[in-house]
Amino acid sequence: MPFVRAIGRWTMTALVVNTIIGSGIFGVPSELTRLLGRASPLAFLFAALAMAVIMLCMAEVASQFSEPGGPYLYVRTAFGRFLGTQVAWFHLLTMIGSGAAGAALFMAYCSGFLPVAVHGDLRIALLAIVIIIPVMANYLGVRAGASFASLLTIAKLLPLVLLIGFGIIRFSRHFEFLSLSDLASPTRTSWLTALLLLVFTYGGFEDALVPTGEVERPRYTVPFALIFGVLGCAIVYVLVQFVTVATIGTTPTDRPLAEAASALMKGGGAIITIAVLISTYGTLSGCVLNCPRLVCSLSSQGDFPRFFGSLHPRFNTPTRAIVVYALLVWVLASSGTFVWAVMLSGGSAVLIYAGTSAALIRLRRQNPNADALRMPFEMTLAVLGIVVSLSFLTQLESRQALLMSMTALTAGANWWWANRRELQKPSPAGATSASH
Numbered sequence: 001m002p003f004v005r006a007i008g009r010w011t012m013t014a015l016v017v018n019t020i021i022g023s024g025i026f027g028v029p030s031e032l033t034r035l036l037g038r039a040s041p042l043a044f045l046f047a048a049l050a051m052a053v054i055m056l057c058m059a060e061v062a063s064q065f066s067e068p069g070g071p072y073l074y075v076r077t078a079f080g081r082f083l084g085t086q087v088a089w090f091h092l093l094t095m096i097g098s099g100a101a102g103a104a105l106f107m108a109y110c111s112g113f114l115p116v117a118v119h120g121d122l123r124i125a126l127l128a129i130v131i132i133i134p135v136m137a138n139y140l141g142v143r144a145g146a147s148f149a150s151l152l153t154i155a156k157l158l159p160l161v162l163l164i165g166f167g168i169i170r171f172s173r174h175f176e177f178l179s180l181s182d183l184a185s186p187t188r189t190s191w192l193t194a195l196l197l198l199v200f201t202y203g204g205f206e207d208a209l210v211p212t213g214e215v216e217r218p219r220y221t222v223p224f225a226l227i228f229g230v231l232g233c234a235i236v237y238v239l240v241q242f243v244t245v246a247t248i249g250t251t252p253t254d255r256p257l258a259e260a261a262s263a264l265m266k267g268g269g270a271i272i273t274i275a276v277l278i279s280t281y282g283t284l285s286g287c288v289l290n291c292p293r294l295v296c297s298l299s300s301q302g303d304f305p306r307f308f309g310s311l312h313p314r315f316n317t318p319t320r321a322i323v324v325y326a327l328l329v330w331v332l333a334s335s336g337t338f339v340w341a342v343m344l345s346g347g348s349a350v351l352i353y354a355g356t357s358a359a360l361i362r363l364r365r366q367n368p369n370a371d372a373l374r375m376p377f378e379m380t381l382a383v384l385g386i387v388v389s390l391s392f393l394t395q396l397e398s399r400q401a402l403l404m405s406m407t408a409l410t411a412g413a414n415w416w417w418a419n420r421r422e423l424q425k426p427s428p429a430g431a432t433s434a435s436h
Contacts, residue, residue: 026105026257028197036190074359134285219373243260353389
């Protein structure tokens, strides 16, 4: 039973924005200020430029595909099953970590209204309830899941626009430029660590590419959504960090945006707290929409058991994959912390970006006349995308590097299983194996 193409251009753009603007903008600014001080708004700008290179590479590659799968499918087509499976597992790890980070931050802010939700069995039970709602929305159909995510996207942007507006009104008449000492005082390690954190904050747009099989006119819709979605998020991020630092200074705090909003407008702290709840919930909803489609794509390509790829006979949704994903997010959110999940997701994401940038070079050579979006200076963009991505990996902690190594080994075992099963199938006369 095929997927239903029900995601249009603006809904797809909303999905991109929803997957990017999530828990990161509310949880990362305090750590960013600790690392870089008053120079932290520039980090958002530098990260936006780095991510723009990767996004342009991904926009061209994505325009060549109309099937679900995202970066996994791109790398598999360009380099074969082994590297495709590696990217798939790291993409799964990224989306599980993103969902868990969003759920964990949701509970942290929810404790402001319900203090008993911070610890113990009640927190675990409430996490389950929080996760079940977007699961049910996506269970009932992609149109319901996408509409739910779009509604949350609008709801999460309004408080941030208010914060930016009040901040610009207050500080536009006495703007202070950064001094050389502000830029020189952070160390190289501090800058790289900050940029790795921002990979998570800007990341997520690759998740929105996974349900391409349910997108109307994907070759036109996907590049449009990527370009305008990432550009809009970059503008919001830079302005939010600037307003926050200008309002409350460089003293680290656990709730920087809430404190800045309280100083700028009456009831601002409560407004931002509600925005955090909506935003993190929107991220979780987007993850529940996107990740099961990746699992479904793996199953359709023969890299996962068919059990995970079956669609509901009535709703045309990968219900089994949705339930399994929700359980994994619940387990990680119940046991992990926000910052740890952020770093883990960021580290996994850069491998996806490096793989997609390399796929651009290979796909150009394999099919130079493809009916697809063509970026100028594609070789330079691809090489820059690979270098920028891999440079961030130097900032991973040993625990995160260990888990990523275990993920790579698991992906290798998955490849061995899938390849062995493929070889055992009887092949039609004259057919050749597509495995690598």
